[in-house]
Amino acid sequence: MTPSDTDAAANDLLAFIDASPTPYHAVRESIRRLTAQGYRALDEREPWDLKPGDKVYVTRGDTSIAAFHLGTVPVDRAGFRLVGAHTDSPNLRLKPNAHVQRSGFHQLGVEVYGGVLFSTWLDRDLSLAGRVVSAKDGRLTHHLVDFRRPLLRIPNLAIHLNRTVNTDGLKLNAQEHLVPVLALERSGPVDLKAMLVAELARGGTQVEPADILGFDLCLYDLQPSTRSGAFGEFLHAPRLDNLASSHAGLSALLAMSGPREATCGVILYDHEECGSVSAQGAASPFLKDLLERITLAHSDGRGDSLHRAIQRSFMVSADMAHALHPNYASMHEPKHAPVLGGGPVIKSNVNQSYATDGETWAWFALCCREVGVTPQNFITRTDLGCGSTIGPISAGELGIRTVDVGNPMMSMHSIRELAAAADVAAMISVLRNVYVR
Numbered sequence: 469m470t471p472s473d474t475d476a477a478a479n480d481l482l483a484f485i486d487a488s489p490t491p492y493h494a495v496r497e498s499i500r501r502l503t504a505q506g507y508r509a510l511d512e513r514e515p516w517d518l519k520p521g522d523k524v525y526v527t528r529g530d531t532s533i534a535a536f537h538l539g540t541v542p543v544d545r546a547g548f549r550l551v552g553a554h555t556d557s558p559n560l561r562l563k564p565n566a567h568v569q570r571s572g573f574h575q576l577g578v579e580v581y582g583g584v585l586f587s588t589w590l591d592r593d594l595s596l597a598g599r600v601v602s603a604k605d606g607r608l609t610h611h612l613v614d615f616r617r618p619l620l621r622i623p624n625l626a627i628h629l630n631r632t633v634n635t636d637g638l639k640l641n642a643q644e645h646l647v648p649v650l651a652l653e654r655s656g657p658v659d660l661k662a663m664l665v666a667e668l669a670r671g672g673t674q675v676e677p678a679d680i681l682g683f684d685l686c687l688y689d690l691q692p693s694t695r696s697g698a699f700g701e702f703l704h705a706p707r708l709d710n711l712a713s714s715h716a717g718l719s720a721l722l723a724m725s726g727p728r729e730a731t732c733g734v735i736l737y738d739h740e741e742c743g744s745v746s747a748q749g750a751a752s753p754f755l756k757d758l759l760e761r762i763t764l765a766h767s768d769g770r771g772d773s774l775h776r777a778i779q780r781s782f783m784v785s786a787d788m789a790h791a792l793h794p795n796y797a798s799m800h801e802p803k804h805a806p807v808l809g810g811g812p813v814i815k816s817n818v819n820q821s822y823a824t825d826g827e828t829w830a831w832f833a834l835c836c837r838e839v840g841v842t843p844q845n846f847i848t849r850t851d852l853g854c855g856s857t858i859g860p861i862s863a864g865e866l867g868i869r870t871v872d873v874g875n876p877m878m879s880m881h882s883i884r885e886l887a888a889a890a891d892v893a894a895m896i897s898v899l900r901n902v903y904v905r
Contacts, residue, residue, distance in 0.1 A: 477719070477896055478703060478889035482693035484715045485705050489597040489688040491531035491555040491738050492612055494711060498533050498718055498736065499525065505722050507535055512757070518765040521727055526758060530599060530610060531555055531738035532748035534758055535721060537903075541729040544767040547780030548759065549732045549903050550868070551717035552750070552858050553787065554740035557707040558582030558881045560589060560646060560687040562596070567660055574651040574658040576620065578687065582741030586640045588883040589687075594620040594648060598685035600664055602675045611673050613664060618690060620648035648687065689883050701809060701889055708877055708885040710740065713786035716875070716892070720899035731762065732903040740787070740858055750858035756865060782831065783870045784902055785823060785859030786895075788887070789813035789846050791876030799849065806844040806876040808888035812836060812895050813844045815872040823859035828871035835901045841894050844876065 488494035499509075507523040510516055518524070518538060525535040532555065539546050560578040568575040580586075597614035622645075627633060640646065651658055661677040668675050693705035717734040724732065735758075739749035748754055760774055767773035792805040806813045814832055816824045836843045848854040859872040875895050877887040 474890055474893045477893035478695065480719070481712060481715045481892050482695070482703065482705055485693050485707055485711050488555075488707065488711055489595070489614060490599075490684075490686045492599045492684070493597060493614065494555040494714060494736070495527055495531055495533045496612060498535075498714070499527070501718060501722060502535050516761055516765060518762065520766065528752075528754050529738060529746075529748035532736060532754060534733060534735040534755065535718070536731060536733040536758075536762060537721060537724060537728070538762070538766055539729050539731040540727045542767045542773075543731050543759075543763050543777040543780075544770070544773040545776075545780070546730040547777055547782070548868075549730050550755075550781065550783040551720065551734045551899055551902065552737065552755075552783060552785050552862055553713035553717050553734070554710045554737045554750075554858060555714055556582070556738050556741050557709060557711070558584040558741050559883075560584065560648075561598075562683070562685040562687075567658060568647060569653060572653050573649050574653060575647045575649050576660070578646060578648065580642050580646070581686075583881050585879075585882045586642070586646060587638050588879075589646065590622050590624045592621065592883060593618040593690045594622070594687045595690050596620065596685050597688060599683065600668065600675070600680055600685075601682040602679040603681050604679055608681075611668055611675065613667050613671075613685075615667055616690075620650055620687060622646055622648045691884070695889060703887045703889055703892075704884060705887075706884055708887050709788040709880050710786075710874075712788060712875060712877070712887060712892070713895075716895045716899055717784075717786055719896045720903060723896065723900050724903055728904055730903075731766065733758075737858055744858060744861050750861040751865070753865075755862065759866070778866055778868050781868050782828075782902070783859075783862060783866075783868045784832065784899065785857055785862060785870055785872045786899070787815075787857040787859075787872065787874045788877045788880065789815055789844075789874035790880060791878050791887075793878055799852075801847050801849045804845050804847045806846050808876050808878070808886075809890045810844050810876065810888075811841050811891060812873050812898055813846045813876050815846045815874060817847060817854045817856075819854070820860050821854040821856040822872035823863040823870035824872050828869050831869070832871045832873060832898075832902075835905060836898050838905065839897045839901045841898050843873075843898075 487497040563577040744750040863870040875891040
């Protein structure tokens with residue numbers, strides 16, 4: 469990989485993140501990139517007509533998406549090569565009856581989604597984006613919305629009123645202290661539905677306030693993603709966990725050229741950060757449904773075709789990994805502390821919080837070796853609990869050989885995270901080899 473390749477991949481990731489303030493927008497951006505490369509949409513409600521070489525994608529719930537490049541050989545003989553990641557990130561989301569008035573302010577009540585690092589959401593220029601659902605003539609319609617301007621703020625308490633904050637630590641109650649301010653009461657009344665109608669109208673969508681019957685709206689930091697460091701080696705961005713892995717899997721699939729024997733696919737799930745139990749999460753039948761339908765259309769048609777295909781298949785579960793933090797080096801397991809810029813990380817846990825075992829570890833390491841990349845290894849300290857991701861869930865649902873990997877990062881679950889530019893292209897290169905080998 470040349471420096472220009474590294475820069476191009478890193479900058480493209482930052483563009484992908486900035487276009488994706490919510491999972492809804494991440495799916496839309498993924499669709500834009502897929503259609504530009506000749507992929508066509510499939511509808512789960514309709515019959516599918518598939519043939520070798522087809523490039524297709526499927527969405528579920530507006531927040532999960534899977535794309536497949538069908539191989540030249542039936543899947544019961546060539547199997548699947550799959551990369552899984554997730555579109556969601558920890559954040560703050562509006563409550564259904566969000567409007568709050570207290571102490572002379574209009575505020576919006578929020579719920580905490582996933583493992584949010586509370587303090588990082590204070591004193592930020594926050595905006596609002598997501599999905600609005602309207603009804604007209606008995607039919608529901610979904611609209612994406614993004615205010616794209618400073619709208620909300622969660623002010624910190626001045627140190628003069630919290631004298632021990634630097635010695636005793638900042639303690640925040642999610643119900644009381646994370647409620648963003650929207651306006652002063654004296655400035656006038658606030659109507660959230662009217663605000664949504666006006667913002668949709670700016671994008672050319674006409675909806676009446678009474679037509680809005682539901683919404684899924686997320687707060688996000690308006691500061692654009694950027695690069696930093698003496699050599700431009702760092703990435704500062706929101707939602708690196710896990711849009712960086714979504715971008716890597718998608719980019720690797722789109723980089724494929726020419727026909728391949730195996731059917732290759734990427735699946736980007738929602739709801740990983742809150743357990744994956746949903747209609748479109750990794751614990752749902754979404755991927756299994758898709759593999760069954762592809763197998764019906766692209767195999768010898770025997771009743772055991774999917775089972776045989778699964779046993780010839782391999783899945784990479786891609787989710788970001790904890791990089792060594794120079795100020796907290798003791799929190800890392802010795803000899804298993806990945807470094808920024810050091811390449812993809814293979815994540816292991818003997819209790820199956822990660823799906824990696826000796827075979828899948830070796831398989832991914834071989835994929836790395838073949839493209840000149842040296843992988844790193846991560847395990848959690850023996851006296852600390854281990855996080856998990858979609859890998860064990862997918863492996864358990866399908867019985868497919870799976871390895872858990874990710875690029876190293878710091879500030880995980882902060883509103884703004886840190887990674888290395890050099891790792892972006894390296895991971896894409898390895899995942900592309902996963903597809904083509």
